[in-house]
Amino acid sequence: MKNVLVLCTGNSCRSQIAEGYLRHFAGEKANVYSAGIETHGVNTMAVMVMADDGIDISAHKSNHVDEYLNIPFDYVITVCDNAQEACPYFPGDVHRFHHNFQDPAKAKGNHEEVVNEFKRVRDMIKIFAANFVKENIR
Template sequence: MTDKIRVLFVCTANAARSQIAEALLRYTNSERFEVFSAGTQPKSVHPRTYEVLKHLSIDTSDLRSKSLDEFEGEQFDYVITLCDKAAQECQTLPGAGERLAWNFEDPVTSEKPDAFRHTLHEIHERIKMFVLVKTRS
């Protein structure tokens, strides 16, 4: 049994946002958090997801796209959705403790230059705040 806080990040494709969040939280505080990600309709991890994480020297070797079905029957302290679509689809997810809905633009479909880097930065800022609040003694 682990004393770590179990977190599941969910977005639609599990190709960018949830992968970035999983890697960033693991990188930020793997001592206190056990982190996973999944998609409601998983596709493969987008190549630019690996690129932006490697730019921060974050290990991406464990990243792979996963379906929510893979976590059936598991318990999580937090299920954090990263898009409105996933938030709607995960309202009745069994095993979810507290649900948090964070909405970030999908960098895969964004027209903005540097969309992946922008998404990485936004998610990183949110994760740093999450860690600060959830690890206060």
């Protein structure tokens, strides 16, 4: 069983969405965690757009990366440049992956425009997660 950590700045949107999809695609083949360099709470819009795609992340919590320093991770995935720069050292044979997704929480506009930005980022993360699992979790 592989251990996977998804890391972003506040563990509120991108890493939560990635955790949801990685768990969905990996099933019983991986333990998936998400954390932030800071904790901002899970964004309700992220919960909503994931529910729209059939993934329930409503019970997720915003966790700080320090909570997971003792877990032997196989993979650490950073989903924003800030997290990549601030990511702590994890001992062992840890494979690091990075993809900078735009922060949908910074979207401007009316409600529909903001929702559309969350969905756009969600869909990019979904593709990334599906490909990651196909290529790395066996």
